[in-house]
Amino acid sequence: MYSKKISNAVIKRLPRYHRYLGELLENQVTRISSKELGDRMGVTASQIRQDLNNFGGFGQQGYGYKVEYLYNEISQLLGLGKKYNVIVVGAGNLGQALANYLDFEKSGFVIKALFDVNPRLVGLFVRGIEVMDMDNIKVFVKNNNIDIAMLTLPKANASQIAVELVSYGIKGIWNFAPVNLEISDDSVVVENVHLFESLITLAYIIKNEEDPHTDDMYSMEIQ
Amino acid sequence: MYSKKISNAVIKRLPRYHRYLGELLENQVTRISSKELGDRMGVTASQIRQDLNNFGGFGQQGYGYKVEYLYNEISQLLGLGKKYNVIVVGAGNLGQALANYLDFEKSGFVIKALFDVNPRLVGLFVRGIEVMDMDNIKVFVKNNNIDIAMLTLPKANASQIAVELVSYGIKGIWNFAPVNLEISDDSVVVENVHLFESLITLAYIIKNEEDPHTDDMYSMEIQ
DNA sequence: TAGATTGTTAATCGATTAACAATC
DNA sequence: TAGATTGTTAATCGATTAACAATC
Numbered sequence A, B: 001m002y003s004k005k006i007s008n009a010v011i012k013r014l015p016r017y018h019r020y021l022g023e024l025l026e027n028q029v030t031r032i033s034s035k036e037l038g039d040r041m042g043v044t045a046s047q048i049r050q051d052l053n054n055f056g057g058f059g060q061q062g063y064g065y066k067v068e069y070l071y072n073e074i075s076q077l078l079g080l081g082k083k084y085n086v087i088v089v090g091a092g093n094l095g096q097a098l099a100n101y102l103d104f105e106k107s108g109f110v111i112k113a114l115f116d117v118n119p120r121l122v123g124l125f126v127r128g129i130e131v132m133d134m135d136n137i138k139v140f141v142k143n144n145n146i147d148i149a150m151l152t153l154p155k156a157n158a159s160q161i162a163v164e165l166v167s168y169g170i171k172g173i174w175n176f177a178p179v180n181l182e183i184s185d186d187s188v189v190v191e192n193v194h195l196f197e198s199l200i201t202l203a204y205i206i207k208n209e210e211d212p213h214t215d216d217m218y219s220m221e222i223q
Numbered sequence C, D: 001t002a003g004a005t006t007g008t009t010a011a012t013c014g015a016t017t018a019a020c021a022a023t024c
Helices: A008-026 A034-041 A043-053 A067-080 A095-101 A102-106 A134-141 A154-165 A195-210 B008-026 B034-041 B045-052 B069-080 B093-100 B101-104 B135-142 B155-165 B195-210
Strands: A084-089 A109-116 A129-133 A148-151 A174-175 A187-194 B084-089 B109-116 B128-134 B147-151 B172-175 B189-192
Touching: A008 A034, A008 A043, A008 A067, A008 A129, A008 A148, A008 B195, A034 A043, A043 B155, A067 B195, A084 A095, A084 A134, A084 B109, A095 A109, A095 B093, A095 B128, A109 A134, A129 A134, A134 A154, A148 A154, A148 B195, A154 A174, A174 B069, A187 B195, A195 B008, A195 B069, A195 B101, A195 B172, A195 B189, B008 B034, B008 B069, B034 B045, B034 B155, B034 B172, B084 B093, B084 B135, B128 B135, B135 B155, B147 B155, B155 B172
Parallel strands: A084 A109, A084 A148, A109 A129, A148 A174, A174 A187, B084 B109, B084 B147, B109 B128, B147 B172, B172 B189
Antiparallel strands: none
């Protein structure tokens, strides 16, 4: 069966369509054209139609798109409604913040445990979820069918632990450590969130907008 | 004076070059060719040379690049070494995690205060930094020359507060709220960090790699 | 039916890669 | 000098936008 490759650019836009459609739904909007949705989102109608047609024809000529139907279709595409078992590796501030973020749970990302090497943290409970010693991670991942690890470790340990996690059968790593994980195994998906680089980029653009030598040439479009 | 527009794609790669060069420096590597740097980073030598030549010729023919020199030049380009006054707006888990992240301070992003509406949080100190009542934000921003606001508010309040901050003269907003801030004012730069969308994207790719109907067609390249 | 808007093909634009003369 | 590798121009590739026939 042939199916064409979906570009990463398109995939990254899907959650955003989903979010906007969710808002329309909340506001009792029942139908929308690609033109109007594009105007609201700040993208072209063409792009929306091209993107959606990677996955199928969800609209009707002369009418537009049914908001609820399209919302549900995109939910399906994204796999929302599926349940993912998650661990948080590194129970510092960021790890705890992630564990406390309830919206993940609502969307099917169920956090099963946190892990840390720090004995002061081990045994604590964050929102009812236990912080376990890193030594237990292997057994835990294997016994609890863990799909995704949220990695909030310091740079020094991140790569090694990531490789271990992959060997225990984890399917995805959401990486907050400031390293690019080098994992040869193709069965794992890595998504890097380099917060620091994001902040530096922001500062760079501020700096150059202020700079009187340069024209106003950096757009504020981002993400 | 003419200067050509630097594309966003290039700007977003600069911090990554900076990071790799920093690591080379730590390992006492003194020179590197675009070929070897590209191999390490997983990009083409061409891309590195093209990117750098947006800003000037930093290398020498037949030799390559001096690591320390190039590192310093990119630091300069990015404005590292400059000092930015920062506030964290929303002192929940994520806000506190950001305030605790020392690496920001090291790089010149000095957090001056946190703000929250929750009276339980107001008056607390996070790493010696006071959590203040949101009512004080206007005066504080104006009196303390605040450059950047890290916004970790719930969706409902984010847009309104963002608009206010802009009116108080803030230059950049690092937005963690799951909304696209609509700010017409061109003098402010917004960088959105939509963590939830990032996680959904990860899950989507996992799902489709597993799915036996589709070939292995989603690359694990990300960011 | 007439008007609107899709799905889809074609044109454009921009970013990446390749090639190579310049030169250290 | 000969070899290596840059800076830069040209070619390719992919993503975005425009156009329009199909059709609700």
